[in-house]
Ligand SMILES: Cc1cc2nc3c(=O)[nH]c(=O)nc-3n(C[C@H](O)[C@H](O)[C@H](O)COP(=O)(O)OP(=O)(O)OC[C@H]3O[C@@H](n4cnc5c(N)ncnc54)[C@H](O)[C@@H]3O)c2cc1C
């Protein structure tokens with residue numbers, strides 16, 4: 039049984055770990071990372087990056103469709119799924135190797151295996167033990183799995199992102215972010231799609247009006263939605279599957295994806311031995327991201343937080359922990375406005391205060407809807423449905439926004455900057471922005487709305 043000692047040891051190698059690990063190493067700390075799967079974690083290997091590579095051609099086909107009705111663009115654009123998947127593998131598969139090399143070149147020790155705490159300073163990996171002054175738990179989340187008859191036939195997001203051939207018909211259980219993004223992609227690529235959701239609404243953490251809008255749009259394009267239905271069983275039927283719900287609905291399909299949420303990886307981590315407490319949302323941390331054992335920090339998706347569990351929030355926490363451990367800052371963590379995006383076509387994005395929260399306090403906040411697609415067709419590529427809804431405070435400052443439109447994932451970053459910097463309409467007047475373009479369109483309309491708000 040070998041014993042090595044480090045200044046900081048990370049369990050997990052995703053965004054919640056890697057930014058801190060590199061910064062700490064550059065600051066002269068001895069650093070080790072324990073990883074049981076591919077280096078770089080979910081986002082790189084099985085999440086955001088893989089998804090956005092698959093989304094590229096679908097995005098172009100969707101934008102081209104806006105010119106088809108008028109006859110400006112003619113001819114069909116078709117996605118070749120097998121070639122698209124080969125392109126994804128070509129780009130994604132080398133990424134974990136590249137990051138592992140970067141870690142090793144910087145002098146970080148990579149330990150392959152499952153890490154488990156033995157006490158507040160000791161981590162066991164297979165038959166070896168490692169000690170560290172500080173430990174960072176960055177173990178992320180995994181897909182929830184329905185415990186129903188036929189559960190062995192269920193697939194998850196990871197399977198979808200590596201599907202070698204597109205099935206004729208796919209059924210998604212759940213109408214959350216993963217389902218809607220993948221349902222739209224599968225439909226654009228030529229599959230028939232059914233979505234079965236327990237609640238009466240899709241993507242509930244987003245503005246209800248835009249959630250309803252995307253469901254209507256997907257329905258018009260042939261996606262079959264069933265709300266208020268709880269899936270109770272999956273059975274094999276010859277080469278196909280039958281999905282049944284408690285109410286008696288049955289759907290015959292070729293492939294079933296369980297997208298009913300993600301749960302934190304807190305089991306088999308030895309948390310009890312180390313005095314680290316959890317709840318159902320994850321590892322409990324204080325406002326310095328310390329767990330209930332002060333020398334052990336936690337970061338990213340695995341922590342108990344109500345803010346979105348996303349790559350940028352994991353990265354922000356990772357950088358915060360590095361600054362704590364280097365001694366650059368002792369201030370509590372303070373999150374800025376957090377943008378989040380549903381990568382359907384069109385996209386839905388939101389940042390800062392939600393519309394639902396503003397609706398509960400109309401004495402202090404004003405909500406305005408700006409249908410910028412209709413007013414700025416030339417700048418939004420004939421995207422007449424594009425719209426944003428904003429929240430302003432009593433000082434006429436932007437405090438929240440949500441966008442329904444093709445470029446929402448980029449436009450939301452501009453609005454996040456305005457919120458974070460507390461820019462006024464007068465200050466925006468003092469800046470020059472490139473024209474024409476979607477951001478120029480929304481900024482012009484935003485300045486007017488901020489003065490009115
Ligand atoms: C399909 C999908 C699409 C997504 N799309 C987006 C998006 O568009 N934008 C966005 O911002 N976010 C997106 N996310 C969320 C994003 O991937 C996560 O928020 C992010 O990866 C969290 O980083 P993390 O480091 O906390 O966890 P992870 O990246 O999950 O890393 C945790 C690592 O810990 C390892 N591990 C766990 N337990 C142990 C152990 N005991 N010992 C050793 N290693 C262990 C795991 O193998 C894993 O590699 C998506 C997620 C999914 C699933």
Ligand SMILES: NC(=O)c1ccc[n+]([C@@H]2O[C@H](COP(=O)([O-])OP(=O)(O)OC[C@H]3O[C@@H](n4cnc5c(N)ncnc54)[C@H](O)[C@@H]3O)[C@@H](O)[C@H]2O)c1
Nearest residue numbers: 212213214215216234235236237268269297298299347379
């Ligand atoms: N674009 C992004 O930022 C992005 C993309 C994908 C994933 N993610 C990450 O993944 C998480 C989302 O994962 P998700 O979409 O699996 O979860 P989710 O929580 O967003 O959605 C799960 C849905 O499944 C439904 N559901 C639960 N049990 C059910 C049942 N028995 N039958 C039918 N429906 C049921 C829920 O009501 C909910 O609507 C995000 O919170 C984020 O952390 C982010």
